[in-house]
Amino acid sequence: MQRVAVVLFNLGGPDAPDSVRPFLENLFTDPAILRVPGFVRPWLGRFIAKRRTKAASENYAILGGRSPLLELTEEQAQNLQARLNEGGEAEYRSFIAMRYWHPMSDATARAVREWGPDRVLLLPLYPQFSTTTTGSSIIAWEEAAARAGLAVPTRILCCYHSDPSFAAGTAAAVRKAHDAARAGLAPEVPLRILFSAHGLPESIVKRGDPYQWQVEQTVAAVVGQLGIEGLDHAICYQSRVTPQKWIGPSTEAELERAAHDKAAVLVCPIAFVSEHSETLVELDVEYREEAERLGVPGYFRVPAQNSDPAFIRALRDLVLRTEADARPLCSFAGGRQCPKRFGDCPHARLKARARELA
Incomplete structure (x- = not known):
């Protein structure tokens, strides 16, 4: 039976009061977020993080000093894994890769490699694609997978905005x-x-x-x-x-x-x-x-979806459709959905990269 690792992308959040500052530093030093020259970004990103730490800490104090995002994402991952494995045609395991706090892509890529999948499917928990969210997570994952020596066929679901x-x-x-x-x-x-x-x-x-x-x-x-x-x-x-x-x-x-x-x-x-x-x-x-x-x-x-059964079913269907598509990059409908004026659509970038390599 084929093994498929489904990697869920999400933002991440601090897990303790002393995690707020480093979480913000990871966020504001991301080139996809702070678009300034590289030599300025580390200094400016840390400066912005320092300025925002007090207000952010006060917000997280309302939530008990930490973000609930990891636990909610783990619940989504577990429910999705259970639904995917109902069919028995492949063995699915869900993994979580947070962008700005643990577990981040390096640790997750190592865990995926140790499990030994036949292929990987990248599933953003961002319905709409942006270079600042899904785009940044894809770049981080590709770099982490290379460092981990994870070299198996990988498919990406870029968006499901109007699935x-x-x-x-x-x-x-x-x-x-x-x-x-x-x-x-x-x-x-x-x-x-x-x-x-x-x-x-x-x-x-x-x-x-x-x-x-x-x-x-x-x-x-x-x-x-x-x-x-x-x-x-x-x-x-x-x-x-x-x-x-x-x-x-x-x-x-x-x-x-x-x-x-x-x-x-x-x-x-x-x-x-x-x-x-x-x-x-x-x-x-x-x-x-x-x-x-x-x-x-x-x-x-209106509450967020969290592990609402209708949302988990939609994710399962999206995974199965992406699995059935031969393309390495898919939207919810298969091919590119964005009008041509959006040059940062990942399909446009993939096409441009192919032209460069040709």
């Missing part, structure tokens, strides 16, 4: 939260869904990163699955961390607009599939307080 199963599972969670919020509001109070995604500097998108376009595709797919006539909804972006111009509108701006319109809001974290500080603190605490300060007549939130 029908993923969209349907997300829509079901949104519909449940929408119905509960609607029941708790007076009939005359309008309810607006805010699909909130992590932001990006505008310059990264202008250079060809497809993330914003893919977020829009996710929202369109979910709204289509909801089928609520006249649904009031908007896309917004949270978590700005640098002074440069970021894509918008911001979640703060949408809260201000809702207050002006006297509309309650239901916030859906559309680019996160696990609860962590940006949902449990930023959305549940900081933005809730801001909404109350602004006079928004109701503030509600």
Whole structure:
């Protein structure tokens, strides 16, 4: 029986108060995140991390001093592994590779090599591709696999932004939260869904990163699955961390607009599939307080997927379809999905690399 290692990519998070600073240093010294000349990046990244440590530590203190992301990702990995092994056609084992805190790619690549798979499948827990998330994780994995001497056929699933199963599972969670919020509001109070995604500097998108376009595709797919006539909804972006111009509108701006319109809001974290500080603190605490300060007549939130059975089924189906595809790089629909203007789509980069080698 063939052995398949499924490597789940995620961000990672500090596992103790004294891990916050090194976690932030790993984040802000990543070339995919801090796009400055290499000789400046280590110094500037550590400087930014130092400046942000106090605020980040306060956020993690609300969560008990650590991120819950590893445990939630482990649960997702275990559930996915169980579902994949129901068929018996291959033996699947799930592994986790975090980008900025343990277990990171080097340790995971060694563990995968020791297990001895026949092939590897890389599965991002980022539905939408960005050079700053999935792209960075792929680079880190390839370097780690080379260092570990892991040389087996590898397939990459780059994105599943509007995969029908993923969209349907997300829509079901949104519909449940929408119905509960609607029941708790007076009939005359309008309810607006805010699909909130992590932001990006505008310059990264202008250079060809497809993330914003893919977020829009996710929202369109979910709204289509909801089928609520006249649904009031908007896309917004949270978590700005640098002074440069970021894509918008911001979640703060949408809260201000809702207050002006006297509309309650239901916030859906559309680019996160696990609860962590940006949902449990930023959305549940900081933005809730801001909404109350602004006079928004109701503030509600859709939970992240975590190990929701519909999400795990969608991941299983994505893995099996990618396994059945002969291409080393696949989207949820097989080939490239991004319009040609997005030169940082991984399919475009793979094609450019092939031309260089030809």
